Amino acid sequence: MARNKVELTRRSFLKKSSVSATLLTAFPYSVLANAFNVSDDNRILVIGAGLAGLSCAYELDRAGYNVMVLEAKSHPGGRVRTYRDSFADNLYAEMGAEYVDSSDEYVKKYCKHFELSILPAKQYDGIYVRNKHINMDDLRSGKVKLPFDGAMRGKLFGQEVKYIQKWIDLVKKEGIDSKKVQSLDKLSVQQLLKKGGAPNDIIDLYTYLNATESTTVPSKMSALSMVLSHVKTSGFSENTVEGRILGGNDMLPKAFAKKLGSKIKYNHAVNSINTTSTGLELNFSTKTNNYTVKGIKCVFAVPTTILKNIKVNPGLSREKSYCIQNLSYGHVMKIAMQFQKRFWDSNNSIGQRVFTDTPLRRVYHFSIDQPGPRGILLSFTSGDDALKLGSMSENSRMKIAKKSCKNIWSDSDDYWENGISKYWNEDKWIKASYSLKGIDQKGYRGILAKTEEPFYFAGEHTAINYASMNGAIESGIRVSNNIIKK
Numbered sequence: 001m002a003r004n005k006v007e008l009t010r011r012s013f014l015k016k017s018s019v020s021a022t023l024l025t026a027f028p029y030s031v032l033a034n035a036f037n038v039s040d041d042n043r044i045l046v047i048g049a050g051l052a053g054l055s056c057a058y059e060l061d062r063a064g065y066n067v068m069v070l071e072a073k074s075h076p077g078g079r080v081r082t083y084r085d086s087f088a089d090n091l092y093a094e095m096g097a098e099y100v101d102s103s104d105e106y107v108k109k110y111c112k113h114f115e116l117s118i119l120p121a122k123q124y125d126g127i128y129v130r131n132k133h134i135n136m137d138d139l140r141s142g143k144v145k146l147p148f149d150g151a152m153r154g155k156l157f158g159q160e161v162k163y164i165q166k167w168i169d170l171v172k173k174e175g176i177d178s179k180k181v182q183s184l185d186k187l188s189v190q191q192l193l194k195k196g197g198a199p200n201d202i203i204d205l206y207t208y209l210n211a212t213e214s215t216t217v218p219s220k221m222s223a224l225s226m227v228l229s230h231v232k233t234s235g236f237s238e239n240t241v242e243g244r245i246l247g248g249n250d251m252l253p254k255a256f257a258k259k260l261g262s263k264i265k266y267n268h269a270v271n272s273i274n275t276t277s278t279g280l281e282l283n284f285s286t287k288t289n290n291y292t293v294k295g296i297k298c299v300f301a302v303p304t305t306i307l308k309n310i311k312v313n314p315g316l317s318r319e320k321s322y323c324i325q326n327l328s329y330g331h332v333m334k335i336a337m338q339f340q341k342r343f344w345d346s347n348n349s350i351g352q353r354v355f356t357d358t359p360l361r362r363v364y365h366f367s368i369d370q371p372g373p374r375g376i377l378l379s380f381t382s383g384d385d386a387l388k389l390g391s392m393s394e395n396s397r398m399k400i401a402k403k404s405c406k407n408i409w410s411d412s413d414d415y416w417e418n419g420i421s422k423y424w425n426e427d428k429w430i431k432a433s434y435s436l437k438g439i440d441q442k443g444y445r446g447i448l449a450k451t452e453e454p455f456y457f458a459g460e461h462t463a464i465n466y467a468s469m470n471g472a473i474e475s476g477i478r479v480s481n482n483i484i485k486k
């Protein structure tokens with residue numbers, strides 16, 4: 001999921017700092033951290049061992065820099081998370097990032113580098129909306145129409161185009177920078193569709209299709225971003241060909257982490273950072289105590305939902321702080337369900353990969369590369385449905401998941417064995433889905449990516465290809481290049 005692509009302008013960064021950092025010293029109310037080597041004039045501190053922090057640290061390390069990664073959790077990967085112990089028969093499931101696009105050049109480059117293969121995923125073959133089962137081929141051929149007022153025959157995604165065509169034409173005629181075009185950023189997708197005469201059903205469809213990918217609802221998405229996605233890029237649709245890393249996506253962060261070895265400090269949660277006359281001091285907590293470590297530069301590779309609570313003294317610029325406080329994220333939950341048998345492959349099944357307006361939103365056979373007879377259906381639930389399910393107990397979430405499966409595949413209850421959810425907004429060290437283009441936020445990414453010496457900023461939210469693994473690595477490489485260039 002998470003396939004948004006936009007362009008942003010980036011500027012080159014500030015002059016090299018001449019400050020040097022030396023000894024590891026105790027935080028006022030703590031004991032000395034003896035786990036680290038003492039003294040290094042060029043230590044670069046990277047906060048967060050997601051793909052952004054890992055790729056940045058990996059390239060800095062390869063270039064000969066002394067790098068230390070501080071990670072709050074006890075494992076690498078952040079929002080790339082493969083659950084392995086929750087299922088029988090060595091089955092596993094992606095509870096975070098899942099798909100690699102053919103255009104994901106950084107993911108593909110590092111998979112090749114670490115000798116990981118990418119497995120093509122099967123395409124969507126079923127739709128279950130408004131209690132109707134629709135075969136994807138029947139939809140494509142026009143034999144069956146979506147039960148939504150105003151829906152065109154022959155397609156699932158892109159139903160909104162006709163209502164925003166005049167804006168698409170305007171961009172083509174006047175260019176992206178025209179004032180009229182840029183003013184669309186003040187409007188939500190919902191407002192623009194209403195203005196264009198779209199029936200409520202088309203807005204509902206947009207919710208279950210595109211807004212689900214963005215983990216939000218049309219009233220919180222920028223109309224500018226929607227219009228540009230139809231002009232400049234090929235967005236996600238029922239025809240997108242996707243892949244994932246064979247054996248589990250966590251193999252990519254683990255490969256980076258293995259190379260970095262003890263340069264990653266797990267269970268090290270950063271609380272605050274002070275710049276001093278000799279460099280910077282970073283304060284962190286372990287399970288047992290608080291410590292300080294010194295460095296010369298610091299790379300933030302955490303979502304802004306976390307960054308906004310890390311105290312930086314003296315503070316970051318006003319524009320940066322504003323964007324950190326206000327950047328939009330949605331809500332997202334994955335639910336992995338283990339079944340005794342792969343009933344979705346039977347002849348009378350609607351399919352093995354289904355778009356739906358039930359709280360599951362996208363539900364598909366995940367374990368295609370794993371031997372049966374057991375199998376895992378995985379759901380990608382987002383926006384209001386994720387928010388609603390997120391407020392419930394695990395037990396209630398499973399009841400709803402099970403009931404939704406039964407509506408889609410009538411015999412699913414007979415084979416249900418177990419289920420588990422991961423609601424990313426309740427994860428203490430993430431508190432988010434992935435970033436999105438909110439209303440009036442067109443300049444945010446450029447500001448969020450800008451260096452404020454000695455601070456550098458990585459993370460998917462700073463990337464051109466935001467909301468993706470590829471964007472996370474793209475941002476890590478941008479920052480490592482900027483540090484190396486100086």
Ligand SMILES: Cc1cc2nc3c(=O)[nH]c(=O)nc-3n(C[C@H](O)[C@H](O)[C@H](O)COP(=O)(O)OP(=O)(O)OC[C@H]3O[C@@H](n4cnc5c(N)ncnc54)[C@H](O)[C@@H]3O)c2cc1C
Pocket residue numbers: 001002047048049050051052053070071072073076077078079080095096097098099100268269270271301302303306310332333334424429430432433434458459460461466467468469470471472
């Ligand atoms: C459910 C879901 C589905 C997705 N689907 C896809 C997909 O199909 N394809 C795709 O390409 N992308 C997908 N994404 C997006 C992708 O996962 C992210 O864009 C990417 O992994 C973000 O990487 P990052 O390094 O920027 O941040 P993160 O992975 O969030 O890394 C941040 C790290 O910082 C750590 N941290 C937080 N606070 C502190 C602190 N105070 N001190 C130290 N460490 C801290 C965290 O523990 C975490 O490890 C999905 C994401 C989710 C949640």
